[in-house]
Amino acid sequence: MSTTNRDEPLPLGLSPSRGQEAPVGDREPDDWVTALATPGAAQHDAMRRLHALMVRAAAHQVWRMRASLPEPSRDAVNDLANQAADEAMTALLGKLHTFQGRSRFTTWAFKFAILQAATEVRRLQWQHRELELRDLDVAAPVHDGPEHAAEAQDLGTALARAMRSVLTPHQRRVAVALLVDGVPIDVLAERLGSTRGALYKTVHDVRVRLRAELVATGHLTAVTPPSNSAGTS
Amino acid sequence: MSTNAPQPDRALTPTAIDALTMDTTPWLSCEDCFERMDIYVEALARDGSHDDAAMAAHLRGCPACAEEADSLVDLVTGSGT
Ligand SMILES: [Zn+2]
Secondary structure (H helix, E strand, O other), rough: OOOOOOOOOOOOOOOOOOOOOOOOOOOOOOOOOHHHHHHOOOHHHHHHHHHHHHHHHHHHHHHHHHHOOOOHHHOOOOOOOOEEEEEEEHHHHHHHHHHHOOHHHHHHHHHHHHHHHHHHHHHHHOOOOOOOOOOOOOOOOOOOOOHHHHHHHHHHHHHHHHHHHHOHHHHHHHHHHHOOOOOOOHHHHHHHOOOOOHHHHHHHHHHHHHHHHHHHOOOOOOOOOOOOOOOOO | OOOOOOOOOOOOOOHHHHHHHHOOOOOOHHHHHHHHHHHHHHHHHOOOOOOOOHHHHHHOOOHHHHHHHHHHHHHHHHOOO
């Protein structure tokens, strides 16, 4: 999981948009989609305002994760935020027609900047790190305290066994990288030429298989019924 | 000293055991999580007890999406800037 610093707010001098003085607030378009899609002066103004919003959201994200940056200086945060905002803006404009108004436009826009900035920070964090897909190599599980030692060891041993018996080699390597070694999912996706979504699907399937096996061997209890079944069987 | 294979500590920690055996049903993809993240976050900001089982399961099992949703909550509620 990424290191974040949620306690400290973004310093004022850092936030929106160096050189982009768009005042975000009073005069935002009522209809962002139309303003952004219709050529003219209003479009230009909307673009400028949107970019300022994107820089603000990207800076917010980079600042949260600044402890992960190789160089967490104020300038580096700012440069990264501006770069992420540019790319996020391109992504957003490509999906403008999909905005359905089910949330505020600004909330919808922010998520593009946050995704882009977070992905970029994780990429930088792992930029110079070797990453190889390794198979499971577990001798014996470690444990926290004596009271749960036997139980944890038993579950850990059963889990390692289940990983070898019910997972494919690819599932095992992805699971070890993401869930044991803590490689960020988008970093692994980039290295493998895959996507976050495809890897998460692999992880989900891994968990389903492991849980089923551990329930079958009596190491887990199948406690969670399907949650959409209120009143039905 | 021995083979060229890396020799890290490969024991399963309690954290890894939890991560590997977590129940992440009902299924939701990262793409769908991103798709509805703004709506979910606004609903959550309005009502802290807002429940979306599939979103909650995904955010439990996907640290990257969880960080981004958390950050969006901060941003829209004004607690982060
Ligand atoms: Zn996800």
